[in-house]
Amino acid sequence: MRILLFGKGGQLGWELQRSLAPLGELVALDFDSTDLCGDFTKPEALAQTVQTVRPQLIVNAAAHTAVDKAEGEPELVRTINAEAPAALAQQAAALGAWLVHYSTDYVFDGSGERPWREQDATGPLNVYGQTKLEGEQAIADSGAKHLIFRTSWVYAARGGNFAKTMLRLARERERLNVINDQFGAPTGAELLADVTAHAVRQVTGSADGASLGGLYHLSASGQTSWHGYASFVLETALKLGATLKASPAAVDAVPTSSFPTPARRPLNSRLDTSKLQRSFNLVLPPWQQGVARMLTETL
Helix, strand or coil, X not given: CEEEEECCCCXXXXXXXXXXXXXXXXXXXXXXXXXXXXXXXXXXXXXXXXXXXXXXXXXXXXXXXXXXXXXXXXXXXXXXXXXHHHHHHHHHHHHCCEEEEEEEHHHCCCCCCCCECCCCXXXXXXXXXXXXXXXXXXXXXXXXXXXXXXECCEECCCCCCHHHHHHHHHHHCCCEXXXXXXXXXXXXXXXXXXXXXXXXXXXXXXXXXXXXXXXXECCCECCEEHHHHHHHHHHHHHHCCCCCCCCHHHEEEECHHHCCCCCCCCCECCECCHHHHHHHCCCCCEHHHHHHHHHHHHC
16 A cells, blocks of 8 residues: 655654554655645645655544644634645545544634533534634545544643643742643644554444444543643653642633633533444553653653
8 A cells, every 4th residue: 555644853753653564655745845735825835746656545643733823823823734635535535445534622712611522513613723613624525535623732752832831930930820711632643643543443344334424522531720730740751750830739720811812712622432442443551651652751
């Protein structure tokens, strides 16, 4: 199987290079690749790349994810998050290839406390969420065989993330203020990549694989607030021997309103993953497991 991966340099793309490699011949591109176009501001050039490579599987890990910056450049964000995935989907449909795409809990309005199901009504609060929803809809309407994974609170050992920011601040300050009214599940790029490879094997390796295509929610199990996440990070770091000025007890809980931002954030980012676990015979690990592993690798 020939696999075409976009966004190889990002947190998820880096892990996908590892998880997809055993499944076939992997062509991995980034926005600045030279031989073939991986620039999502150029949907027509992306379509040409697909025609040149002629893959059996396209995996899109590229996106505009700067949520606050997106508010000031909506047309650019729409090109990257909606028009470019639409172009990939059209080419996948023409080739009979599978398309794997990643979306976000930000397609919802964040109301309530129940985990969101795939069939729940959407209602994005910001440009990022709206354009990611448009990308989902374009793929679904294309007729291409596809898997769309909505996820939330993604982190990785490689690059910056919330946990690393909390550790840096805890080394510099004696007290921290962290939001306690947004809830979700920190989800490792490593887990996303491994589940992707598992799902791809099932949909491409069986006669009835096409019946498994569609939209799924994918996140680690359990839930926490950003405050709970930060407290767990500091507790784990101390157990691993880190030296901090701020202890877990010095993490003060504050509401979202204490940190005004250009883009509104959903308060409820919980995702119901039962459809994914049932369809692909998976058990998703608790969020603490992946975060602890990441901290062990990085400290």
